[in-house]
Amino acid sequence: MNGMDSKALKKLAPVAVAALAATGWFGVQAAQNDGDNGNHSGSQLNSSASDECTYDTLPAEAQDQIEDILDGADPDDGPHDGKHFGNYEGLLPKENSQYYREYTVKTPGMNHRGERRIVVGGGSDTDPDVWYYTSDHYESFCSIPDAEG
Template identity: 45%
Template sequence: MTSSMTSRNRMIAVAVLLVCAIAAAGAYALTGHQDKPATGARPSASAAPAGGWTPDSAALADVCRTKLPGQARDTLTLIARGGPYPYRSDGIVFENRESRLPRQRTGYYHEYTVVTPGSGDRGTRRVVTGGAGEQYWTADHYASFQEIDARC
């Protein structure tokens, strides 16, 4: 009887582990990690669902694409085309060190310069894109962000 109890206990332990693994996978998928591109993949601006835009983060204000400065809209067009970009550092990984954007794995976000007329350098304006196609605008060098709504 002792060996049958040991065998039964093992089966229960395996079943519990299996249920936990399935629950963890489901929770991971529900937190928005499903269908994300592999690390290093760069989506185009068209990766966002057409007509079905939903804010990625309720904590971030959104801004209509048409309300952005013309240079920001030009940058979004370059991103959709895949370049060429005016600055060598455009398209580099944005590390989100201050955690002002939703937390994601390293390599998820990429940054692009928005030309600032009259500036002798890259200036403070950027568009940051996420791996699922989301786009963010900052006019103050990452101190604050707005999520770009392409529907308006």
């Protein structure tokens, strides 16, 4: 190689590396998005909320909270229960800002609210349209298809 070729290669090397990195990044993004075929609807669950958890698989305390909601019992876990849940994580289907409400699921041995919640949406206070459970403080959700028996 002559001196001119070496200089040209040194200038092109960073450009080539950047191009390869960008191609790899876009390829990863495309692969991650292939599964949804571009369908984005407010009625669809995000992947972290697409799992189902049936009533009988939930902790006893979650089952108790569901029964309390259905019975119209006053929430007994402070000012947050039965109130607005903002879905700020964006893991549940997009709805208006007042659609979701949250309830604490008691955790034995804890003297605070802990991480477990039931989140409901729509309907009425005693007959929500949708039900979700999170055991990890909104990091993931599962829908409860048989919450109302």
